[in-house]
Amino acid sequence: MRVTTSKSKNSESFYITQSYTNSQGKSTSKTIRKLGTLAELSKRLHTDRDGVLAWANEQARLETASYKSEKEDALVMVPFHSNKLMDYHKQKLFTGGYLFLQSIYYGLKMDSICRKIKSRYKFEYDLNAILSDLIYTRVLVPSSKSSSFRTAKQFLEPPTYRLHDVYRALSVLAREMDFIQAEVYKNSFFLGSRNDRILYYDCTNYYFEIEQEDGDKKYGKSKEHRPNPIIQMGLFTDGDGLPLAFSLFPGNQSEQKSLKPLETRILQQFGCEKFIYCSDAGLASEDNRAFNHMGQRSFIVTQSIKKLPAEDRTWALDRNGFKRLSDDASMDITKLSEEDKDQLYYKEEPFTTKKLHQRLIITYSPKYASYQKAVRAEQIARAEKMVANGTLKKQ
Incomplete structure (x- = not known):
């Protein structure tokens, strides 16, 4: 609510008005209360026009607070007829959880993407409605396409497609x-x-409940050790773990070969040219490292100590030469205090292979070392118990 005034030749009046939208959707206002004329209020309040206006604004604030309080405490009466039967042929319950996802969906301009796709085809169905419902149901109630369609029928905006x-x-x-x-x-x-x-890359695979290979669904090494045909997926995520791009490739193809096509697409279509490629040792082949050593790209990948040359392996396992990460102070990791055990330590040296000049960085975490030691102790204890009992089953 706000203060408005009206002036005539002989006086000026003060009102409290409220703005609202009428039934036709137009913005208008109405007078809530007349406060009085300037002469009346000046005489009653013993002040000038500025003082009257300040008092009027305070009255408008109090009126607004009172209105909000009444609105919050207002009761809504819903008529209920005990002798009226329910209509079982009408839907009474709707799902509205997808409404929270709509802002993200349309914020990504997915509807515009669907329009661009539709302009290249001649189909009649609403691609935007189908894609949005598939995404909403995948987030809310992951299930098959048929089940997702049935779930979408419970939305406040049910699908018009089949x-x-x-x-x-x-x-x-x-x-x-x-x-x-x-x-x-x-x-x-x-x-x-x-x-x-910073871009992270990794691969996984999915099995299919089929007995024969079909298309890209090939027999390969399943992550779940299943004897079924699989299809593989490579996924790039950004430094915050948000998906960037993915690709699908046959189940019998090496993961190493999946990187270049997908990364090339990122370079060409996404406009990403300067980033650090990060992956585990399984996707850190010499060719993949060389590919990410071009342009403005670089890489940080894990390296198996077992696969290092003998000289580098000896250096990596040597406990001397470590520095504290926080201040680069030289440290003996065999003589760490309790405070030092919360720190991280590293050492590095040039590492040259057939194609690249790299740097080999060895890190040491006392906390992680203690964790691994505890895990090994439990494994040894279980193994000793199995030997003592003469059984191969886990105890």
């Missing part, structure tokens, strides 16, 4: 997978900054 439209849209989404990923990355900057100066 189930067969969902299956038809899947092939379109698969063909436009690269385009969607690139557009989502670009649009993600509308929601905030991205930590794309």
Whole structure:
């Protein structure tokens, strides 16, 4: 609420008015209370016009507070007829959890992406509605496409498409997978900054309950040790762990070869040219390191000590030459105080292979060493118990 005034030849009046939107959707206002004329209020309050205006603003503030209090405490009466039967053919319960995801979905301009895709095809179904519902149900109630369609029917905005439209849209989404990923990355900057100066890459695979290979579903080394055909996926995430891009490749293909095609796509379509590539030893082949040693890219990968040359392996396992990470002070890790055990230690040296000049960094964490020691002690205790009992089953 606010203070308004009206002036005539002989007087000036003060009012408290309230703005609101009428039934036609237009903004208007109404008078809540007339405070009086300037002459009346000046005489009653013993002040000038500025004092009257200050008093009027305070009255408007009190009126606003009173209105809000009454509105919060207001009772809503819902009529209930004990003799009226429920209509079992009408939906009474709706799901609204997806509404919280809508702001993210449209903040990424997914509807615009769907319009661009539709302009290249002749289908009639609503791709944006299908994709949004699939995403919402995947987050809220992960299930099959058929089950997701049934779940979407419980939304406040139920789908107008049919189930067969969902299956038809899947092939379109698969063909436009690269385009969607690139557009989502670009649009993600509308929601905030991205930590794309550090990129993590890793692979996993998924098995299928089938007995024969089909397309890219090939027999390979399953992460779950299943004897079924698998398909593999490589995923790039940024420094904050948010997905950046992914690719799918046959289950019998080496993970090492999956990096270059996906990273090339990131360089060409995403505009990311300067970043640090991070991965585990399984994806840190010499070729992958060399590929990330070009342009403005660099890499930090893990290295198996067992696979180092004998000279480097001896140096890596030597407990001398470590420095404290916090201040680069030389430390003897065999004589650490209790306070020093909370620190991290490292040493480094040049490491040259056939293709690259690199730096080999060895790190040591007393906390992690204690944890590993405890794990080994438990494993040894279990093994001794199994030997004593003459059984191969875990105790």
